[in-house]
Amino acid sequence: MTQSLNTREQTSAGFRPVPVAPGRLPLLGHAVPLFRRPLHFLRSLRQVGELVRVDIGALPMVMITDAGLTRQVLTDSRTFDKGGALFDKVRELTGDSLLTSRFETHRRQRRLMQPAFGRARVQTYAKVMNSMIDAVLGEWEEGSVIDVAAATYDITSRTAARTMFAADVAGPAAARVVAALSVYLHGLFLRMMEPTGALGRVPTPGNLRYDRAVRLLHSSVDEIIEAYRASGEDHGDLLSMLLAAGADDDGERLSPQEIHDQVITLFLAGIETTAAALSWSLYLLGAHPEAAERLRTEVDSVLGGRSADWADIGSLPETRRVITEALRMYPPGWIFTRVTTAEVELGPHLLPAGTGLAYSPYLLHHDPEVFADPDRFDPDRWLPERAAAVSKDAFVPFGGGVHKCIGDTFGMTEATLALATIAARWTLTPEFQGPVEPAPRRATLSPARLPMRVTRRPWPLREPDAGRRDNPVDGRVFDA
Template sequence: MSLCATVPDWQSPDLEVFSFFLKFCWILRMPMPTLQTGLPPGPKGSLIGGNLAQVGARRVDFFLEVARTYGPIASFRIGRWRLFLVSDPELIQQVLVTDARSYIKHFGARTFKPVLGNGLVTSEGDFWLAQRRLLQPAFLKAKVVSYAPIMAELTEAMLAKWPEGQSVDVAFEFSALTSAIALKTLFGLDDHGDRVQIDQSLRLTFELLTRRLDALFQLPLWLPTPANIRLNRAIANVNAVIDSFIAQKKAEPPGNDLLSTMIAAQHEDGGRMSARQLRDEAMTLYLAGHETTALTLTWSWYLLSQNPDAEAKLCEEWKRVLGGRAARAEDLGSLPYTSAVINEAMRLYPPVYVIGREAAADLELGGYRVKKGYTVLMSQWVNHRDPKYFPEPERFLPERWLGGLAGRLPKFAYYPFGGGQRLCIGVHFALMEAAIVLATVGQKFRFTVDPGAIIDIMPQITLPPKYGMPTTLMRR
């Protein structure tokens, strides 16, 4: 068939109707219709909200379904926001590494600025780079190793208080432990009652901010709506506790901890961090320093409780290498199955399950045009369940990591700590802490999820269990 044969008759009724419609649009100064959008394929949504209802209901399942249905680059809309969901490792590397300077943090990350402020997670450009360089020395491997005795000591102190045969929420217990570890190692402060208050306020803050993110219209925070009043009160509680940490540290002689370093740090112009910036960085580091590791430990023990064979292999490794004592930093190279369990837990339940970047200029990605203002999402939940790289992706199989899998995977097939220049600053800290706590706890206690307990996820900025993790403690 010739190309000319596909051209419609200019006198056809359809063309006359379309021509009238174009003239009508011009008269009313309406946008002219486009015949091709140039967008990747994706699910249809409603006229006003787009795919907001599907995302809000169960976003991780929505991301997974979209990727499996529409391929490595898909598109959907949330209200006025146009989003691309990218699941091909090479395309993810293009966004996070190759074109990183052409992207900024997306609208979702900005939603959490009322609590995170302009800290390391949310700041941009040269300011971010200066702050990163200031904080980096505290997270170098040599420095992190010095934190190991504190991690083991505080873990054993927690175990001494655990009631055998009783039910506890291990999600709360691990959060309390990693919070105490973060305060001691990063801030040089002992745990105290304010820590419980800040954790409760943080949990409420993230819940309310997530609801705000899922809303079609976000009312200004200064409007005294019931939700805004609760949110502002929770943020004020968080700020008060963080301010108390800083005030306590300023009243003490300078130490070798990160908070002392931040207080004393000078920029090239001789100026110091403002009180607001000090608060923002302290808040970010406190949250990043304990929340993600607590979740890794919680989901690790849940998965082990459902897989007794894996737990038995883990206990055999601990018995052979540790013999009942607390783990030390130098032991970790001799605990490959422990590392495999942690890797597999973060594969199935990545503490951070999605990363977003907003295009700061028109860009190309996978043959499509990413317009300035569009958001590109990359979901660890999706990539970590790709059967191409992880056969039987829904199964908990720590053994998959024992044959050098990490070295064979594409860079962004598995990325629980993000990647590129904004790779999580605390990678070594988190992995060492998770291994030390897991081994120290596991040699003394085993966990049984309580009958009738509902175990589900609650996607916020992280991925906590929706109803906690009620388990019965049994001494080995």
């Protein structure tokens, strides 16, 4: 039997109480199922209600299971602002960055940073993406078994480093940032789910590695920024754009601390999420040979064995549908939190100011009322005629509203170029037994390990299509 969360306002005004998820333990709340089987636990909440109270220790959090109510939260950022268990933990590293800042600060930062992620800039970044993809694939050996999860992380981390920093200025500090971020992500999930925070203060080897990684992140980023300022040059990369960002309406620019925080944030968001989407795409293709053959047919026709580039993306709809379906099944950002800034009605419930909320793209993307047979890999869900019937409220891999990911087009471009180029040059055969379970303990939904055997494809196989269309990328992830 579930408990209920009652307030005087709810009782007097006739609002329904928010039910509490079953299985709550004294002191721990629901931290145990959230840590052990978080995805299974989240999917069970849909049967409890459209809003469900979940406790992480003594910290109550209201989980939203309904797509329409999630949209209300995402589109009213003044009332449902950044905050809560997840963002408070991330803010310890990233400060008041674009990822974690509250409404007014976020609006100003977004306006200053948006030009760095416009269409023209992403087209420039695509050249760096191509170079890094070719570099990683050039290290593969015929018939060898590679860890695809590690290989995709290699692609996205190299791309992030080269688009963010000019290699001759950043030097080895950029590599230190990438390595430290991986350690940080391993430790973040535990700190999110641990209700008291006490375990994070115990000097275990894992905690010591985590603390060293955080210190190394800050010192390495400071070292790079100082080198850029000393050079006084525009290197045509993201950091140069941040340092030269135009003033806002009040004549203010990004402060030195804000630039520091944005650099860490862009690395944090830009590496892990795209690597996860690409890993799951390759995993799903390996498990579904017929879908892999359709993809190869497309890339052979368009690319003829060469690397994909910016102008090809509009001619690779099958490739983009595979990635979109991977994002539906395994959204890298699987849970996000918000906090109410005022008393507000949400569905049949009245929530007081200061209420912690959470929503889960994973939960929404597996709603059987929206996606038939939601555990089945079906890229054709995103054919134009079928995608048009999908509520945009139920598909939120990049969030929504004013907080929608600023790098969505960047990430989709990189994933599309990488997946098409890999499929054009290599056949990947699974070397794992049975399904690979998601490992949300890196704070993102990523496979822990994904061994696959790589076999070089003979190319050029045929002449590519002559009539390539210019890339129509505009932030959409499917052909709607």
